[in-house]
Amino acid sequence: MVNIRKAKASDVEAIYSLINxxxxxxxxxxxxxDSLYENLQAICVATIDNxxxxxxxxHILGKDLSEIRSLVVAEEAKGRGVGKLLVEQIVEETKKIEIKKLIxxxxxxxxxxxxxxxVIEKDEMPQKVWKDCLNCSKFPTCDEIAMAIYV
Ligand SMILES: CC(C)(COP(=O)(O)OP(=O)(O)OC[C@H]1O[C@@H](n2cnc3c(N)ncnc32)[C@H](O)[C@@H]1OP(=O)(O)O)[C@@H](O)C(=O)NCCC(=O)NCCS
Structure with missing residues (x-):
């Protein structure tokens, strides 16, 4: 059975491998x-058989905006609803901290x-997001799609 919980320090190696x-x-x-340890409290994991x-x-971007980052499901666990459960968890956490928009x-x-x-227009996203983009290897030719949910 799939279990969703907050990440622990002992999960970091597994999370690091999946993301990278x-x-x-x-x-x-x-x-x-380092970035995983620094942001550990903001990370959820899905487990099957531990x-x-x-x-x-x-990732909180401001008063009314947060972003889901580093969403990953292991190849062997794909297509079983794990990704959706993780997104639902991040939506719940966004609600709890009373942020209305998750991108x-x-x-x-x-x-x-x-x-x-x-799908939203990329220019609907505030300056703050673009500031982070400046450090990204994909900048300025990023072809990712911007999407949002109001929670
Ligand atoms: C994208 C990803 C997180 C999906 O995880 P998953 O556990 O396989 O997805 P789920 O089983 O929860 O799927 C939920 C729904 O989305 C659909 N879906 C999942 N991946 C899909 C895809 N690539 N294309 C179309 N539909 C997809 C499923 O069919 C399912 O539909 P249903 O509710 O009608 O049955 C996973 O494929 C992944 O880790 N990909 C590589 C990393 C990545 O791209 N992450 C996203 C970065 S923003």
Whole structure:
């Protein structure tokens, strides 16, 4: 059975491997171990039989805006609802802290639509997001799609 819980320090190696495997395929941005430890309280993991099979993190951008980052599901656990459960968890956490808008920059449009997100114009995103983009290897030719859900 799939279990969703907050990440622990002992999960970091598994999360790091998953994220960086997909990052090598250009599907999402790489993360360092340091950035995972520093943001551990913002990360959720999915486990099956106590093994980490997925992760996602909530990044707060401002008073009314947050972003889901580093959403990953292990190849062998895909297609079983794990990704959707992780997104639902991040949506719940966004609600709890009373932030109304959650965005994603992604190539997985159909998946996020099934999670209740809709495509938005990139220029609907505030300056703060673009500030982070300046440090990204994809800048300025990023072809990720901006999506949002109002929670
Ligand atoms: C995208 C990803 C997180 C989806 O995880 P998952 O656990 O396989 O997805 P789920 O099983 O929860 O799927 C939920 C729904 O989305 C659909 N879906 C999932 N991936 C899809 C895809 N690539 N294309 C179209 N639909 C997809 C499923 O069919 C399912 O539909 P249903 O509710 O009608 O049955 C996973 O494929 C992944 O880790 N990909 C590589 C990393 C990545 O791209 N992350 C996103 C960065 S923003």
């Amino acid at each position: 495997m997909y990052a090598q395929q250009g599907l999402l941005l790489p993360r360092t171990r 093994q980490v099979v997925g992760a996602a993190s909530l 994603s920059l992604t190539y997985q449009v159909t998946f996020f639509e099934k999670c209740g997100f809709q």
